[in-house]
Amino acid sequence: MNGTLVIAGLGPGDEALVTPEVTAALADATDVVGYIPYVARIPPREGLILHATDNRVELERAVHALEMAAAGRRVVVVSSGDPGVFAMASAVFEAVERTPYLAHVDIRILPGVTAMLAAAARIGAPLGHDFCVINLSDNLKPWETVERRLRLAAQADFAMAFYNPRSSSRPHQFARVLDILREDCGPERLIIFARAVTMPEERISVVTLAEAHADMADMRTVILVGNASTRRIGPYVYTPRRSG
Template identity: 40%
Template structure:
């Protein structure tokens, strides 16, 4: 691969990584490079964390899902070794990133949002553990603004009390377990952020989840849909469980369902923390 070339994925065998690590270290006087997993935030360059930006600037190699690589400023990628691949090639990208680091390149793996929230941080750490490389490669994980926080900011203030996140993707988690988690969250009166609500193969999961929540909270419960937060084609909608349309969502959408206290205020979702209930108006004006 030439420096600065963005390529599609190629097959990389993960086996034997520990042996490769020893070979790489013997070959290089300087030892392996640093491996860093960063969250890009929602997608806007204005919301890229300074620490993540610094890591991208100093990186010799950058690895990521092809759609997320497109979110990185091309100027930050110029002159670097680049590797991208499509969805469902996470193992391949991880192996390639580790290989780059073992060869001496400071390597950055990019995720959208926060890399530790349904991102690549866990897989990279697990790969190093399973391949016996925890002491061969130095790993850093740099946070980013997660999708649920970006969506919440655009919707108002829906996450002011206890909340949880559930991914509706059954690629790695059985559907019955997903729906059990949704039901338990609804019964516990959590504000619920739903990730990966819909895809071409998963057209009905969101409707089922919203119906399950409505059975616990009622049709007047506020719900927000945010698609492509802080990107040029951003879409933000608020409604109620009784009036919303699950067809508003796709894989680029985050859905936030309010708890029993959440209300709509001038089109914004508000989940009260409880200050007025506890203190009344004694602190008005402070």
């Protein structure tokens, strides 16, 4: 009477980027669990229950999904992008740690196209050399950690990808990020703001750090910063393989 818990990545938004593996898991599910806009992407059908919940309740959502799976349901937790990159996979394992009576549930994670790679593909190959990936939100870590990682990433000459750059509850932090980058990478470094990547309302802009300002980002924006060798070529931006 064991069900299954699948944590599936829906990709950045375009249905043509959902893997067949994820499509098959959704077709077989009895329950789909996730944040409202991601669950809204799943077409309703007979025998499928959609459980849409608000943001910032990831742990409760994960426990609920584990409980349903333990009761024999075939549950799919949906994330946008890839579930392992600042998304539901870690939250589910945190929930498993807190609920040892649910630790027997069989968990499978289905990878997806994460936003930074979809954004990079739209503009060229800005992440074509060593890079780092930082969640700019300080909901779950001290802001000092974000600043320290930015400084070290600049020193390593990593290209960078930023998730969750800015929200209404912390409007000033992203301006501080831009200041740090200008100090450590110089004003000519390229930065890419990619909003709603692969969706009809997609908007991508490439500017230098000198031209960048905080209003260019919101919570639907993923940001890419080039390394010292990243350059424009025609409409594209790319990082050569020989950087560093």
